[in-house]
Amino acid sequence: MSKATEKAYTIIRENILNGGYPPGTHLKEGELVEKCGVSRTPVRDALRQLATDRYVVTHRNQGVFVNQWTVDDIKDIFELRSILESIVVERAAIHISSDDVANLKAIHLKIQTMLDQNGPPKVEVFLVENKAFHQILISAANSRTLADTLAQIVQPPLIAQTARQYTRQELQRSNDHHLDIINALEAKDGAWAASVMKTHIISAQRKFVNTYKDEET
Amino acid sequence: MSKATEKAYTIIRENILNGGYPPGTHLKEGELVEKCGVSRTPVRDALRQLATDRYVVTHRNQGVFVNQWTVDDIKDIFELRSILESIVVERAAIHISSDDVANLKAIHLKIQTMLDQNGPPKVEVFLVENKAFHQILISAANSRTLADTLAQIVQPPLIAQTARQYTRQELQRSNDHHLDIINALEAKDGAWAASVMKTHIISAQRKFVNTYKDEET
């Protein structure tokens, strides 16, 4: 993505994520041009990219609209992710390098250190390190198809929304899962790793569903 | 997609599929404008869409290149597809309507009629009907996430390449799988349906790998 396109992409996405453009909003190119300070061409490019990333949907000759996710959609996403990430760690158990294992341990320690501090847990730290953790595994799985597919279904807003609801205890449990996965990988036990990962993702799904079940988007 | 964009998309994709633009080819916007008879804007839109459909890859300030699939990539795609389509039929076994079952039976019959004719099997008929068959299942699975994900990993060129190599006997076997799936769905036996589907896709993978294992793209 080029500079202007990236600028527009970032601004529009931020506004979708922070609620400035609620689901269903008609995003008009003219307004976005003003808001982003670039011309229509990069705005259109950004909208196309946002469409492939599922932030918006496009209707021919009518424009683009902020995507509407239902609770069922989100349940499906978690379910699919649990399956795909299980395969990821199964494969990672075969291919992962000792360097990457060390990196995983470092991430686990960072999150643990954060959790051991007093005061409210720093969710931002968790989000960044957690993403890095999963990214190392995906890269170790050595499958472009898996990596691309996961990248497309793992919606950042969902992860963030879920994590922000976590209590310290739940974050601790999540980090415990990470440690289990590290142990499974060191034992080169793909089935174990896959099982833990499935638990790990399903926990997140249950948390999400419990939090939002009575709201319906 | 608008008219001009669609025209460009179709022309460029055809040229990729029929070998006119081999993998790795640098697709220059100027040439495509001439070839497609539309201006750069719809050409660029078409290229963006081809990128999301994985026909091409984009490098910033360098342009787009026809995507290069390795045999390992393709093995991964089949593997992932076998998993996802298994889930599809598991869910379809719960939700599918009697109308859709009837449609599946009609498709099975069409392919069977084609296979019972003398002369070389009409692969085009198989491709169209086979796609329709899987599409009905995906729609019956009632999961936008699954549908979107499968749409993105099921590369038409791969299916076509594989099917064209099929002997009449192998096409017959494929259609037999379809019948098994129909029976499993009527019995509302999701596990059975999933198992058949896995066999169905893995057969295609094995066929592909056996055909191309010594060529390497």
Next chain:
DNA sequence: TATAGCAATATTGTATACATTTATGATAAT
């Protein structure tokens, strides 16, 4: 001869004007 630097060229990125389509709202007929 090999390589570094630079100029020329080609290609992509961006802005904007124009065309087409769709949405809006006023007016008139039932």
Next chain:
DNA sequence: ATTATCATAAATGTATACAATATTGCTATA
């Protein structure tokens, strides 16, 4: 009052001119 029709406006679709960037190939120098 309601609906159909049409004019107007506003949005998207398309084309093209201009800007920034990357590639290419030449020349000068070691």
